[in-house]
Amino acid sequence: MLKPQQTISRLRLSCDGLWNIKIDRENVGDVNGWSAGFAPDADVAVPGSWNEQLAEIGVMNYIGVAWYQTRVFVPTAFEGKRIVLRIGSADFSARVWINGKFLGSHEFGFLPFEFEVTNHVAVGKSALVVVRVSNELTDDTVPQGVTAEHYIAENRVRDETFPPARFDFFPYGGIHRSVELYATPKEYIDDIDVQTNILSASDGLVRAKIQLTCLDGATVGFRLEGDEQNWTQEANVENGVAEASIAVNPCQFWSCEHPQLYLLTIQLRRDGELIDEYQLNVGIREVKVEGAKLLLNGKPVFLKGFGKHEDFPVLGKALSLPLLVKDFGLLRWINANSFRTSHYPYAEEVLDYADRKGILIIDEVADISRDFRYTSPKSLENHKAYLRELIARDKNHPCVIAWSLSNEPNYLAEQEYHDGRGDAYWKELAQHARALDETRPITIPNLQRATINDPAFNYCDFISINRYYGWYENPGQMDVAGKRLSEELDAIYEKYQKPILVSEFGADTVAGLHSTTDQLFTEEYQVKFLETYCAVIASKPYTIGEHVWNFADFRTPQHHRRVVMNLKGVFTRTREPKRAAFFLKEHWAKSPVKSSVNGEATMLAGAFEK
Ligand code: GCB
DSSP states (O other), X not given: OOOOOOBTTBEEEEOOEEEEEEEETTOOTTTTTGGGOOOOSEEEEESEEHHHHTGGGTOTTOXXXXXXXXXXXXXXXXXXXXXEEEESOEESEEEEEETTEEEEEEOOTTSOEEEEOGGGOOTTSEEEEEEEEEOOOOXXXXXXXXXXXXXXXXXXXXXXXXXXXXXXXXXXXXXXXOEEEEEEOSSOEEEEEEEXXXXXSSOEEEEEEEEESSOTTEEEEEEEEXXXXXXXXXXXXXXXXXXXXXXXXXXXXXXXSOBOOEEEEEEEEETTEEEEEEEEEEOOOOEEEETTEEEETTEEBOEEEEEOOOOBTTTBTOOOHHHHHHHHHHHHHTTOOEEEOTTSOOOHHHHHHHHHHTOEEEEEOSOBSOOGGGOOHHHHHHHHHHHHHHHHHHTTOTTEEEEEOOBOTTTTOOGGGTTTHHHHHHHHHHHHHHHHOSSSOEEOOEEGGGOTTOGGGGGOSSEEEEOOBTTTBSTTOXXXXXXXXXHHHHHHHHHHOOOEEEEEOOOOBOTTOOOXXXXXXXXXXXXXXXXXXXXXXXXXXXXXXXXXXXXXXXXXXXXXXBBSEEOOOSBOTTOOBOXXXXXXXXXXXXXXXXXXXXXXXXXXXXXXXX
């Protein structure tokens, strides 16, 4: 799915701003006809989560339906064009109307969706947009939901959180990313699929496949612009498709140190006349898993970074550009080269920025703590559809180096996972992922309770493990923790012979709390925890990276083990550094020289672009 863009043939109109909201606790909005407009309860900022923004009207912990509305003036410049309404994300599902006309629904959170509205609006007049948003989740949704009834049925009252969630981050509701009305020509460029290869030290290849809504008789021009040179090609449209293979020489490959982007301009023409134009940044690079290594452009790369969250006071899960710039500045400051979009796809603006800054991204499906007692064929179907939408959105980003299909399945160690059902599930999902994108490795972060016999490991190109020895187990005993981590890493490598990323490890830390002895929650203990893990990881030739949990403190549902937030951040929620930040900055400044599996020393790539 192409992001809206302003070009010579396309126009964009932001619908962000202050909208109206009406909370629908009794779910009566449909019968009361709110889709045609309603008397609001309050104003609400879009993008924004309703929770903290409107806490004072009683929606801080609200799980349910809320109706949004705004009026948008459709400019006369949109006359004669195809007009589309696009919502960057509405969490976790939405139904949309324009001028009272039902446009459709979207079931997945954290992903964009759009509807053509050409025939439902009048140019030169305003249109009423109504969106019914729900942050409810069920057994079949991605991610799965949990209710008080589940807790009782499972006899696990002690695990209860409020609001109920199957995951350890706050289930914010709302329209979290930008809403736009955009216009394209009636015949238009529908999709672009770019793949790149390295042919030699100075030769790169860009293969572009363009989907068009017009059939034969049209041509497509391709122009690839480098800093000093341009390459052009022309192709005929056949059955709605045009393709080009552009050899780039001399080629600057995209990397962390030098994130070179080439600007690809696609022009659709008929009889020499320009119909539509779209531009895309292209990074020429290759990612591969070979033996026990992760290779970027043929060189081993060691991932230094974090699991993150989209989370900030008042904003909730809303996109904030100042925060984006701040976070990338901190990543650079701390010498990180990567992060995982734990536990859901982040805003497209984040990936655009990572392309520019040379940050490597593991892009995660919002499937969290999947419980196989509640997993049905419908769940798998939804999971596959989610992955399809994610890959369609993010496939052209050079920063995306891997797909994470899920986080920590088998969280409750239910036996249904290990009786063949887990294996069959991942087998089918992994096949699906590879059919959609054969160029990127896949992984599924494992938790210890799923054991080293986790069926997910069979289908991963590299293994990811989330570990908390020294925190949830062996608290205060980092010597025991380091030993257990070391033994487990060896056991996993011996069994699977695949490279391993330690994709989570961390300790809750109250900024400003200190101790001379090993004491949970102190800044010193967080440093000792991270030092111990990093030393073990560095001693293993088959490890390909360390992602600390978490970049910053983040809000969670209420639970006796959380003080409002998960405090495992290396930065506080408002981005002040804890002591551990200085440890990591120094540790990551040394690009570690690790002994490789077959004995020779390897200098690892991945220092931040200077
Ligand atoms: C995990 C989860 C993450 C939690 C973290 C924790 O394994 O993947 O979502 O926040 O542990 O701090 O418990």
